[in-house]
Amino acid sequence: MTLLQTLGLTYPIIQAPMAGATTPELAATVSNFGGLGSLGAGMTTPDALSNQINTMKTLTDRPFMINLMVLSEHDCTTLDSAVPAWLSQYYQEKDIDIDLPKRPAQNFAEQLQVLYDNPVPVASFTFGIISAEHVQRLQQLGTCVIGTANHPLEAQAWAEVGADAVCLQGMEAGGHRGGWLAQGVADPLGLLTLIGQTRACTDIPLIAAGGIMTGQDIKAIQTAGAQLAQVGTAFLTTDKCAINDSYKQALLDASHGKRSTETRLTRLFSGKPARALINDYLRDFTAFDDTDTLPPYPQLNAMTKTMRAEAVQRKDAEYQSLWAGQGVALVKQESTIELLERLVQGL
Structure with a gap:
């Protein structure tokens, strides 16, 4: 059985679970269309998460996905690093x-x-990765379990704990890198290379993410060996997305030649590598983008939150985290349905 059949999808498209950008309405729109809508719930309180799940169940009778960030108890509770002097x-x-x-x-x-x-x-x-016991418990409840990997060794690890599939996130992808092993940080792999190397070491079903903006991109990753495409950046400028207007305008400006389309993997916002559009914050503090001196994730993320929130209030994109993948030049101001219809043409 293919992953498309396992998940009960009409089209091989997953809307990426971008925390802070996704809403039940966005996810339900994608699911009702025949793709897999998802909620990035890593920053959501347990009570709010339960409410969002209930909302999703009223908005769609199709499959949908919830994404969580795997953090240890220590990571969740510890804020013992000093705020960097420059910040x-x-x-x-x-x-x-x-x-x-x-x-x-x-x-x-x-x-x-x-x-x-x-x-x-x-x-x-x-x-991070959850245990085989956690995977089995979710599967016994009827939940399909998908891991995230930036390196073939991480994909292997997900296969070993019994996950149903793994999403391979190439270096082209916007937002945070989803892996946890040092190998994926030291030498980030492009998506097609990552697919090829992973297929050589495991037969777990593969989902591909990173720079996928068109139907042609989807066909390319399927030819390479992935079954489904996870699309993120393309959804950011659609009507159902929850990002603020100044962030959305910065993405559209990049696609219209009004600002650079250059993106960068940086730790400066959160302490964890993530790809964003270049803005004044990244230019001003690039000298401090150093693993050895920055507080770790999620501590630095907590420290920059006030700065980012204040910038949103001022409608100033230059001090926000403008997460975007390398395909940002192709974003369009359109409805979510219009994007989905474009993606499935010719599939």
Whole structure:
């Protein structure tokens, strides 16, 4: 049975689970169309997550996916690094009071419990790997389990714990890198290379993510050996996406030649590598984009949150995290349905 059949999809398209950008309405639109809509729930409280799942179940009777960030109890609760001097100086110069939370991230164990108590058709995981026991428990509840990998060794690890599929995220992808092994950080692999190397070492069904913007891109990754395409950046400028207007305009400006389409993998926003459009923040502080000196994820993410939120209020894209993949030049201002119809033409 193919992954398309296993997941009950009409089209080989997954809308990427972009935390902060996805909504039940966006995900349901994709699912009702025949793809797999998803919610990036890594930053969502357990109560809100349960409510969102209930909303999804009222908006669609088709399969949908919930994505969680795998973080240890220590990662979720520890905020013991000092705010970097350059960031502290920025807050002082802008007369902004930094508002640090008591904990830098949501409790992953509590979020996972929501998926046990309120089962969903598909659950995917990023930033780490769950145990075989967790995989089996989800599968026993009728949930299909999908891992995320930036390196073939991570894909192998997901196969070994019994996951139903793995999403291979090439270096072209926007937003945070989903893997956890040092090998995937040291030498990021392009998507087609990643697919080829992974197919050589495991037969787990593959989903491809990174730079996929057209129906032709989908056919290319299928030819390479992936069964489904996970599309993210293309959805950011559609009507159902939840990103703010200044972020959306920056993406559209890049596609219209009004700003550079250059993106960069950076740790400066969160402490974890993530691909974003170049803006003033990345230019101003590029000298500090160093693994050895930056606080780790999610601590730095908590430290820059006030800056990013204040920039959103000012409608200033230059100090927001403008997550975008290398296909950003092809984004369009369109409805979610229009994008989906374009993607499936000729498939």
